[in-house]
Amino acid sequence: MKTTGTGRSLAWLPVVWCLTRVVLLLFVLKVYVFPGPDVTSDVQVIYQGWFDVLSTGTFPLNDVTWQYPPAAALAILSPGLLPFLDYATAFYVLVCVTDLAVLAMMTYAGRRPGRSLRGAWVWVIGVPLLGPTVYARYDVMVTAVAMAALLAGARHPKAMGALAAFGALLKVWPAMLLLAARRRSAWVSALVTGVVVTGVFALAMPGAFAFLTFQRDRGTEVESLGALVFHVARHFGWQGEVKLNYGSIEFLGPYVSEVSTGALFLTGAAFGWLVLWRLLARHFEEHTLADAAFVAVLMFTTTSRVISPQYMVWLVGLAAVCLYFPGSRMRLPVALVLVACFVTVLEFPYYFANVVASDGLGLTLLFLRNGLLVVATLLAARALWKATVPRTVPATLPSQPAARAGETSVSS
Numbered sequence: 001m002k003t004t005g006t007g008r009s010l011a012w013l014p015v016v017w018c019l020t021r022v023v024l025l026l027f028v029l030k031v032y033v034f035p036g037p038d039v040t041s042d043v044q045v046i047y048q049g050w051f052d053v054l055s056t057g058t059f060p061l062n063d064v065t066w067q068y069p070p071a072a073a074l075a076i077l078s079p080g081l082l083p084f085l086d087y088a089t090a091f092y093v094l095v096c097v098t099d100l101a102v103l104a105m106m107t108y109a110g111r112r113p114g115r116s117l118r119g120a121w122v123w124v125i126g127v128p129l130l131g132p133t134v135y136a137r138y139d140v141m142v143t144a145v146a147m148a149a150l151l152a153g154a155r156h157p158k159a160m161g162a163l164a165a166f167g168a169l170l171k172v173w174p175a176m177l178l179l180a181a182r183r184r185s186a187w188v189s190a191l192v193t194g195v196v197v198t199g200v201f202a203l204a205m206p207g208a209f210a211f212l213t214f215q216r217d218r219g220t221e222v223e224s225l226g227a228l229v230f231h232v233a234r235h236f237g238w239q240g241e242v243k244l245n246y247g248s249i250e251f252l253g254p255y256v257s258e259v260s261t262g263a264l265f266l267t268g269a270a271f272g273w274l275v276l277w278r279l280l281a282r283h284f285e286e287h288t289l290a291d292a293a294f295v296a297v298l299m300f301t302t303t304s305r306v307i308s309p310q311y312m313v314w315l316v317g318l319a320a321v322c323l324y325f326p327g328s329r330m331r332l333p334v335a336l337v338l339v340a341c342f343v344t345v346l347e348f349p350y351y352f353a354n355v356v357a358s359d360g361l362g363l364t365l366l367f368l369r370n371g372l373l374v375v376a377t378l379l380a381a382r383a384l385w386k387a388t389v390p391r392t393v394p395a396t397l398p399s400q401p402a403a404r405a406g407e408t409s410v411s412s
Contacts, residue, residue: 009117010107013124017103020128021096027132028092036349039133040088046247047138048087050076059207065247070201070208071169075138095135099127102144102317109151110324119324126316126338130309131345137310142167143317146174146293150321153289157181161189169197173297173314179274180292182284220251221306222355223348225370226259227251231358242356248306249356263305270299273381281388287325288388294318294330295380298337302373309348312341329387333380340372 027034028043046065053060054073060066079090106120127134134140149163160181167174178190201208220226222242230238230251240253274296281288297318301311319334347355347365354362 006111006117009121010111013103013107013117013120017100017124020124021099024128024132024135025092025096028135029089034132034349036352039131039136039349043091043136044088047076047091051079051087054205055080058205059210061207061210066210067247069169069172070205071166071197072138072171073201073205075141075170078141091138092135095138095140098141098144099135102140102147105144105148105151106320106324114326115324116326118326119320119322122320122323122334122338123316126319126341127313129338129341129345130312130316131349133309133345133349134313137313139171139310139313142171142174143313145170146177146314147317147321149174149177150290150293150318151324153177153181153186154286157183157186158189161186161191162193165190165193166197169194169201173300176296176300177289177293179278179296180281180284180289220256220260220263221248221308222251223309223366223369224263224305224307225302225374226263226305228363228366228370229259230256231363231366234358248308260305263303266303267300270303274299277385277389282390283388285327285387287322287328288384290318290321290325291328291330291380291384291387294322294333295377295384298333298373298377298380302370302377307370307373309344312337312344316341329383330380333376333383336372336376336379340369340376343369343372 026032028040030040050060050063050066053063054077059070059073078094079085079087082090082093085093102123103120106123107117109115110117110120127140145163145167149160149167152163153160161178164174164177164186167177178186181187198208220230222231230240234240238254240251240256242249242251244250245252277292294315297314301307301315304311315337319330319337322328322330323334343365347362347369351361351365355366356362
């Protein structure tokens with residue numbers, strides 16, 4: 001029987017969603033202008049430019065900002081489904097529709113016995129905390145596929161594998177959803193889906209894998225964890241520069257390559273920890289799949305040399321699926337991620353000029369946001385390890401000789 005509290009939560013979900021999403025649409029449609037850089041320029045200029053090229057049947061081979069797997073073309077081409085709208089407006093409408101589909105999915109799933117609507121609330125609250133940027137990128141579409149994969153994981157491993165593979169061909173990171181998959185059918189389904197979809201794109205459109213060579217000369221993006229080194233170093237005479245490079249604002253100059261290498265080392269260490277965890281983990285519960293995916297994406301986001309604001313959408317989506325399971329150990333890390341989302345909208349786009357200038361306010365916001373991500377990552381990893389990896393049983397002394405016949409045990 002549905003409780004009064006659950007009924008009220010269910011009633012308020014669509015109300016809060018509608019109010020917050022109307023505000024987001026008003027910002028991206030420029031009815032109201034959000035302070036800071038224009039976050040819609042990616043859609044109006046870059047995405048539309050890619051749309052024009054992709055419509056000819058080829059990938060943007062000469063554009064180094066195209067750094068996405070081949071299925072990303074589907075997201076960029078999707079506004080063509082609404083030819084009665086201009087490209088940008090059609091894109092925002094489709095993102096909003098996807099957002100609504102996620103709400104419906106999480107609400108329907110959360111009403112099942114033994115499940116929770118907390119996950120739906122994480123999605124409803126977390127997305128608008130990121131401001132209009134969330135509707136001006138295609139990451140909501142990718143995250144929706146990843147969330148559907150995790151929700152299908154327990155009952156339908158083949159569907160989960162197929163969705164995870166398709167998500168990975170949209171933006172790579174959903175491949176990490178398979179980390180805790182225990183059924184071979186999930187991996188087989190993922191492999192078959194990946195091969196088939198990749199093969200179709202390779203045969204149908206030239207340049208499907210050009211994106212693999214477009215990130216070699218990237219610097220360190222100004223919002224990343226490693227960038228804090230240069231933000232501080234600028235106050236002590238570091239002779240580098242900040243410029244638009246490979247589609248983002250990056251640090252370029254002395255020691256940047258070393259810091260970027262350090263970030264890759266941290267990512268490698270995170271991967272090593274995840275492999276070790278997978279080898280040692282023994283206690284798998286229904287929420288472990290989602291918890292492990294959340295930890296993995298947290299690790300790779302935090303250690304990346306690029307932490308764009310839209311990356312936070314991934315974490316919000318995975319956090320929502322975690323809390324859909326009442327037994328999840330990720331409640332505190334999820335709360336920290338939601339706070340980090342709010343700080344993110346302050347550092348970009350609201351005070352992005354301060355971040356680029358490396359002034360006191362910009363540094364404070366970056367230290368706070370990245371610090372929250374680091375703490376959330378460490379807490380989430382610790383919780384996952386404690387919940388799944390059995391403690392080593394200490395060696396015991398040889399057992400004492402059995403009590404002689406007729407002796408009784410006496411407790412003092």
